[in-house]
Amino acid sequence: xxxxYPYYFLIPAGIIYSVFFLVPTAMSFFYSMTWWxxxxxxxxxxxxxxxxxxxxxxxxxxxxxLVFAFTSMGGKAVLGLLxxxxxxxxxxxxxxxxxxxxxPALLSTIAVGxxxxxxxxxxxxxxxxxxxxxxxTGPNWLGNPDIALFSVIxxxxxxxxxxxxxxFIAGIMAIPKDYYEALKIDGGNSWQSFFHITLPLxxxxxxxxxxxxxxxxxxxxxxxxxxxxxxxGFSTDLLASIVYKQxxxxxxxxxxxxxxxxxxxxxxxxxxxxxxxxRKEVDx
Amino acid sequence: xxxxxxxxxIVNNSGTNKGELAGQVQLETGRKKKKLGxxxxxxxxxxxxxxxxxxxxxxxxxxxxxxSGEAASLNLKWPEVFQFGNYKEVLMLNDGIVLRxxxxxxxxxxxxxxxxxxxxxxxxxxxxxxxEISKKANYIILMGLMIPPAIVPTIWVLQKIGLFKTMPxxxxxxxxxxxxFACLLYIAFMAxxxxxxxxxxxxxGCGPFNLYFRVIFPLLKPVTSTIIVLSSIQIYNDFENMxxxxxxxxxxxxxxxxxxxxGIYGTSYHLLFADVLLISLPPLILFIFFNKKIVDxxxxxxxxx
Numbered sequence: 001x002x003x004x005y006p007y008y009f010l011i012p013a014g015i016i017y018s019v020f021f022l023v024p025t026a027m028s029f030f031y032s033m034t035w036w037x038x039x040x041x042x043x044x045x046x047x048x049x050x051x052x053x054x055x056x057x058x059x060x061x062x063x064x065x066l067v068f069a070f071t072s073m074g075g076k077a078v079l080g081l082l083x084x085x086x087x088x089x090x091x092x093x094x095x096x097x098x099x100x101x102x103x104p105a106l107l108s109t110i111a112v113g114x115x116x117x118x119x120x121x122x123x124x125x126x127x128x129x130x131x132x133x134x135x136x137t138g139p140n141w142l143g144n145p146d147i148a149l150f151s152v153i154x155x156x157x158x159x160x161x162x163x164x165x166x167x168f169i170a171g172i173m174a175i176p177k178d179y180y181e182a183l184k185i186d187g188g189n190s191w192q193s194f195f196h197i198t199l200p201l202x203x204x205x206x207x208x209x210x211x212x213x214x215x216x217x218x219x220x221x222x223x224x225x226x227x228x229x230x231x232x233g234f235s236t237d238l239l240a241s242i243v244y245k246q247x248x249x250x251x252x253x254x255x256x257x258x259x260x261x262x263x264x265x266x267x268x269x270x271x272x273x274x275x276x277x278x279r280k281e282v283d284x
Numbered sequence: 285x286x287x288x289x290x291x292x293x294i295v296n297n298s299g300t301n302k303g304e305l306a307g308q309v310q311l312e313t314g315r316k317k318k319k320l321g322x323x324x325x326x327x328x329x330x331x332x333x334x335x336x337x338x339x340x341x342x343x344x345x346x347x348x349x350x351x352s353g354e355a356a357s358l359n360l361k362w363p364e365v366f367q368f369g370n371y372k373e374v375l376m377l378n379d380g381i382v383l384r385x386x387x388x389x390x391x392x393x394x395x396x397x398x399x400x401x402x403x404x405x406x407x408x409x410x411x412x413x414x415x416e417i418s419k420k421a422n423y424i425i426l427m428g429l430m431i432p433p434a435i436v437p438t439i440w441v442l443q444k445i446g447l448f449k450t451m452p453x454x455x456x457x458x459x460x461x462x463x464x465f466a467c468l469l470y471i472a473f474m475a476x477x478x479x480x481x482x483x484x485x486x487x488x489g490c491g492p493f494n495l496y497f498r499v500i501f502p503l504l505k506p507v508t509s510t511i512i513v514l515s516s517i518q519i520y521n522d523f524e525n526m527x528x529x530x531x532x533x534x535x536x537x538x539x540x541x542x543x544x545x546x547g548i549y550g551t552s553y554h555l556l557f558a559d560v561l562l563i564s565l566p567p568l569i570l571f572i573f574f575n576k577k578i579v580d581x582x583x584x585x586x587x588x589x
Contacts, residue, residue: 001479001482001483001486002414003492004413004482004485004486004490004492004495005409005410005413005414005492006410006492007410007414009406009407009409009410009492009496010406010407010410010411012402012403012406012407013403013404013406013407013463013467014407016399016403016456016459016460016463017428017460017463019441019445019456019460020438020441020456020457020459020460020461021428021433021460021461021463022424022427023437023441024433024434024437024438024440024441025427025431025433025434025437027434027437027440027441028434028436028437031436031437031440036436038436038439038440038443086329090322091322091325091326091329092326093326093329093330097329097330097333099571099575100333100337100338101333101337102579103337103568103571104337105582106517106521106567106568106570106571106578107521107564107567108520108521108523108538108539108542108563108564108567109521109523110523110539110542110543111542111560111563111564114542114546114556114560115340115343115344115557115560116340118358118553118556119340119343119358121358124356124357124358124359125358126339126343126358126359126360129359158336163582166579166582166583167582167583169583170583215429215430219432221524222523222524225523225543226523226543240432240524243435244435244527244528247435247436247528252436255435255436256434256435256436256437259432259434259435259436260434262432263431263432263434266430266431266432267430267431270430
């Protein structure tokens, strides 16, 4: 039978995946320890990494990336689960609502970023005009360094909650209806059915949402770049935008060190969580 | 969704005729209340959805139809005169750079998807059938799902093989970066295709090429179509990789022209929103036709974990 599954079928995929992904990834570990101009390089040991941890404008990327990844993940998971629970009830317009919530996930991030940037305009923007009608003076969403990151996170949640919702819906639909009926016969109420059936049994869906949202958040570049470009100051700079800035300034070694730190960051955060979540899974 | 009518049931069981009648009356009003409550919830849900998701869309559409001065105030007012010419103006700007961007993005998407489908289905077929390599292969493939590409080394590789800033370069790169997702979908789907088919093909004197092209690949059609729809939206929407690996004025792509838009045309909000709207049309059209495919693809594997 083996001759029906020849290894040479793997060659096209192997070449493309290796040349354009695996080789550059492996190379990055070496070049992150160099001073590099693409034509020429000089080995400088861990100097690039030291610089990443010493310079405040670079170091802030770690904190911002962590805040961004975990806050947006939390928002997507909580809102997604609530929306999914609501959209699996008996309401009639749920298909329409589901499409409406999901559609932003398919839009270009740059388009969403620009749209929200103009809606968050401090004086003319829709959000602050609406707030001023209620007698509230809205903040300078993207201009105030203390809240700019959270404004971007809110936009990220708006864009990504639809994916979390459809994943949760798929999870909830897979829960056998008997469980809910048994609870109803025993006189349980809607709260109990949510906390004792829906929540524990949508665990696999929750895991997927957490992993997807975390990895997406740790790698995020487009949205921050479209909305703030990392500013004001460095208050919204994420690791990915710092890598871009170093690359654009011609510090190729430093940019590559940033890339390597991103790999390590993703691995250190995503892998343990992946393992932990898989261990605690509830069997259906 | 549970706990619908418990109290009316209890009243119903209370025995006497009168009690039964009262119970039925209560049941009726209970149902009416439930229906009314449901209607209120439905209307409230529509309103909330309209505010959070409808308003941004309305905002973009209405402002893309205003004159430059009106659009600059960024409000939701009805335009004085509908400026349908805005769309044409955007497409014709700067010798039609947006039009060229649409052409380039479509070509990149088309070629990348074709490459992706061929390499991933072939690899998925072998990896799924050869159990001895599937575990190791899975690890290597999962890496691509988690780890972001290393920017400068990738540019170095592209330069060395002479593909930096070229169409084939970005096509191969997009195929490599979307390989993991597509290949995993193929591997998972291969499990549903019985091995007996392969044996039958062998009996009939088929070689591996005939088995793959005539038997396996046609059976993979459901996954193939999911990948076509999902990956084409992702590649079309890709900004970061185009910025790094396909820069240059002659290499216009839709997301990059939108990104450069404010830099070149300043605060011409009416044209900016017209561009935003034009760029959002292709995903919208795909979504209308392939709603179920897209959602299924995105939730694939979520239930099993």
